[in-house]
Amino acid sequence: MQLLLVFQGRKLRITVILGAHNVRDREQSQQRIHVRQWVIHPKYSCEGFKNDIVLLKVGINTSPPAHLPKPLNLFLVPSGAECEVAGWGRTSLTGNGSNVMREVELKVQKEKICQQLFKNYQPQSMICVGDDYRKKGVYKGDSGGPLICNQKAHGIASHVPYGYVYPEVFTRISYFKPWIREQLRKFSLQDLPGSPFSD
Template sequence: MMDVLLRILLFHLLTSLGSEIINGKKVPDDLMLYMASVQDSSGRHICGGFLINEDFVVTAAHCRKPTSVVLGTHNLKKINNGTNRYSVETCEHPSYVNVKSGNDIMLLKLSKKAQLGNRIQPVQLPKAETKLKDKTKCRVAGWGLTKTRGQVTAVLQVADVPFVDLEVCKTKWNEVPFTLPNNVICAGGFNAKKGFCRGDSGGPLVCGREAVGVVSFNMKRNCDYPNVPNVYTDISKYLDWIKEISKRQKC
């Protein structure tokens, strides 16, 4: 009985995420032009995302029921629905069940091609399996609160986060106890005061010039910071699926 209760508690802890970058800074208007605000039918920001080509945005599969994305602005108070907003069709990974079982990735097919230019540009994806050294400097970005129970910000924030060796990450999560799903990587939130928290879900982990991860889950609502690493979906494990969907232009 206690084991069942623990599993239920862990599930709620993992899924109670929202939209925060902790100890970040404002993103300059001419950088991270691939960032997307994933929004619901009311025009509310629900998750982050990132543009990978003229037709598709990547986000997390647990960002359920998005209807549009906003591209081309870092300030969500400055949205031109005629030029910034794109309706989307959702392409959830077919093996996704919930965050604790993995495969937390979704493609959003834009209703029209993104207007690439000095405000909108796609980000590169890795060409092979992600192999980064422990403590490699990466970046995570998003909109929302800037500290636990803090104030919402409409301006895109970014934080530098150290890559965490996967075996170290697994060991720390096993102490919770929780077994990480397959096809994940880790960065920030462990021996660091920077990372993501509630609702940055779907945003990219960028290392060098490549988006290598998709924000998936963290532990609890405490962002100040629990001593377990932040967990991302490993994009390199899904390159074939992304290429297939992109080629046929539909889910």
């Protein structure tokens, strides 16, 4: 079942594309899967992008889940750690998004750097990443991409300072792991035969 969503007055049909490199081409490696359901964190706020996380339930289980960090240690990724992020976002402040996936290595920064730039920065639920030394980072169109550190997904690309590329703020996945597990449990219950919530 394809889910028809209403968001800010617009109806959205969301499709997840797996195995894509060039988003302008229909590559043989691509799999298009309709999103059956989504859930936005109940305390999400566009002011400061607090609790900036959403889960999508797709039609079939086609790939293994990303390895998540342990929830008890919220600062598993120390400042100075090298991480990777990929996406199809803009490659300059005024340019267009990229047709092909690009990847960049970024360094985790000390929390005080983002606390000075973002008045709503929350170190328990956010990660400060990127510096002007490398002159590269995530930007518009990269939101939602994973921050991979030591082969584990630790963050989700969230936002950058207005008019700048770095540093960037990522949603800290470990902080939301209890909420993620609860939503996955609800998704599983919906798939049980005879469930009033099943498709």
